Amino acid sequence: MIQDLVIYALFIAYALAVLLVFGLVLTWVERKQAAIMSDRIGANRAYLRIPFTQVKLVWWGLFHGMADGMKMLLKEDFKPRTHDWYAYAVAPWVVFTPVLLVFGVIPFGGTLVPGQLGSSLAEWYGDKSYPMQIARLDAGLLMVFAFGGMTTIGAMLAGWSSANKFSLLGALRAGSQMISYELVMGLTLLGLILIYGTLDLGAVVQQQSGVVLGFLPAWGIVYQPFAAILFLTAAMAENKRIPFDLPEAESELIAGYFTEYSAMKMGLFMFAEFIEIAIIAALFTTLFLGGYNLPFMTDAGFVFPGGHVVAMSHGLVVVTQMVVFLAKVFLMCSFQILVRWSLPRFRYDQVLHFAWKFLFPLTLVNLVVTTVAVWAIRGGGA
């Protein structure tokens, strides 16, 4: 019992640390990547001075995130004269908390058998094994959507309770846009659920560990390339970033639904947005990029098709899987930032047209084709 508690406390700490570090580092990555994309240098002036020396640690401007956080904590916490101060105060947390919770069902590594890590651990743990996932839920994917939907409530609350017309307009845009794209997002994944036959994300990743046609990794993107593109588009629209940043279009609405927020409350909105980038990347990795799997990698090491085997100890396998997962997530985050700095913003009517008249029919077509194919492969009507 206590063993389980220790392991899960470790998992939760790891998940929280990963998310918060991603949230902090992505602010830096975003600025730096945007700068390098546009032939600039980017923020590189903040430094930490080692006390009592003149040694200044600059580290490519990595401390700018820290400086920003400090600034947000120390700024005046402006409060508008609103009739609904409770909703106003609670809204940032309604946006922020579900984003963190979504990570609870995402597997960030394979199976951990603590008994194989050392002799002292072996006698305490015996041969217990733990899938590296905080909550192994049968309805994992449903939980993702349930909590993803809650951020809409947060955005709407923030807009309503701010007593500001720009906020209200932003909230209305956020509501209509997020609900439209949530539908598209859910439907794109139906095809994948048909193929894998489960909603449990751990089981989904385990099914992606094989190889198809001898060389292609059995990742979701190979089975459902179309759904992958649609899902990524819808997910980015869910996150309200350029090209879908209508709810906070600064040239039209100042800052949209969080216009009236300042200091760390505004910081929470921004932080939630950056963590959501990581969450979307983690979801995409889990569903379409094989999660922690590498091609030809099993729980015992690499097994290449020529019969060549590279054996690895259990500890090494666990670390490799965690690193592979993080690397994939980071690459997907970087891709989202690339999109954000490349594409112009949609016009408002175009956003909803795009969702309902373009993406929605395509997801339906994708679903029908997948259904027919799965039906045919599994023996037709027989």
Add this chain to the structure above:
Amino acid sequence: MSTRRYRRKEYWNRPTMSLWERVYLFEIVRGLSITGGVFLGNMWRWMTGRKGALTTYYPEETRADYAAANRGKHILTRRPDGRPQCIACNMCATVCPAKVIEIEAAFDPDDTAHPKYPARFEIDYSRCIFCGLCVEACPEDAIRMLKEVPNLPGHDRQRMWITRDELLNWNPHSDVAKPYPAATGPEKPRGPT
């Protein structure tokens, strides 16, 4: 009341998109590959130890393409014996449109040729507009503007003043166009203080 149907105006250069462009996805991929290509190219430059940007790090680096006649930081020229060429005539301070030059003249009875010299000569760089009128107004070739601008930025405006000693010493020049008669009277070693 007219019964004519409304017809949208046709322009001669109506934008046309082919089916390929209207599918949208391929054009998006094209755009992303352009920006991604620029990113990878610049990133490669950074990782191989070169600078992946045209930017110069401002106070630390000087742009190589500064004009030779660039009006940068001021200097006060020196006489051959090291004293300031300036005779504290206040012409520069008078002509200065930003009124940033402050001169306090002093009297030196030993220098019979030019007994008036600046005890203080200060320029407020937080207000200087670098127009160069002080250089043109100077009758003695005592003030010049060099091409370089070292140590100009500062963190508060009290420290934006440049003093006489720094003007004389940060880049000493004594090749004045208007030579001076040697001082008469008893020899007395004096340099810039």
